[in-house]
Amino acid sequence: MLQFITHPSERYTIAEEVQMVLEGGCKWIQLRLKDATDEEFRQTALEIIPLCKENEAFLVFDDRVELAIEMSVHGVHLGKDDMNPLVARENMGAEAIIGCTANTAADITRLRGWDVDYVGLGPFRYTTTKARLSPVIGLDGYTDIVREVRAADILLPIVAIGGITLEDIPAVMATGVNGVAMSGSIINADDPVDYTRKVLGALQEAFEKRR
Structure with a gap:
């Protein structure tokens, strides 16, 4: 399970990023544009929605x-300060994919039911977008959680x-997680x-070792 999270870069447009990871076989894209207006977000989404449909991603x-409702995409990922996932589910319906951010075991436990x-779950290590907000978890942390x-x-x-x-994937997957989300290392x-x-x-190899 690989989720690619878009991130503005000097090398590529968001659409180019998505096109490349789709060519590489990724089937799960998260469009993340934190500082964009709704209209800017909408215009970027209009570029990548056809790419995802064409590649069945x-x-x-x-x-x-x-x-997400307006543009009929598959779902949303919600941070801790975003809409309550129960409200999102009510608004989006039973078929929508709804993911949530977690930094601790307690965060996950709160979602029970x-x-x-x-x-x-993260951050695995320091990044400019993640670890400034939460302590890094590391391999031992993932194993324990x-x-x-x-x-x-x-x-x-x-x-x-x-x-x-x-290079991290074998060890990260050995902690028992179900997949990884990546951005910068790919871009x-x-x-x-x-x-x-x-x-x-590498993910496929890791899953085969766990069977």
Whole structure:
């Protein structure tokens, strides 16, 4: 499970980023444009929605529930300060994908019984967008959190996020998480298409080892 999170860069437009990761085989895109106006967000979404449809990829918006409904995308990812996921579910319906941000086991436990599809748990290591807000978790932290929430019979899929690279995937997946979300390591790679392919291959290897 790989989610690619868009991030403005000097090298590529958002549409170019999405096109490359889709070519690399990624099937799950999160459009994240924190500082954009709704109209700017809408215009970028209009560029990437056809790409996702053509490649049969899921597209979720970071926050922007109203826009997600308006543009009929698959769902949203909600941060701690965004719309309550229960309200989002009521507004978006049963078929929508709804993900939530988590930094601790307690964050995940609070979602027990809620109609949420996954949590993005992080940050794995320091990043300019994540770790300034929350302490890094690291491998031991992921292992402990996954163990705690699974022992509490919480089976919500957990996606690791925050500075993860291709080289990290075997160890990160060994902690018991269900997938990873990546952004900068893909965008900054010499060949983002090939890098995406290698990430997906590493994830597949990791899942096979857990069987």
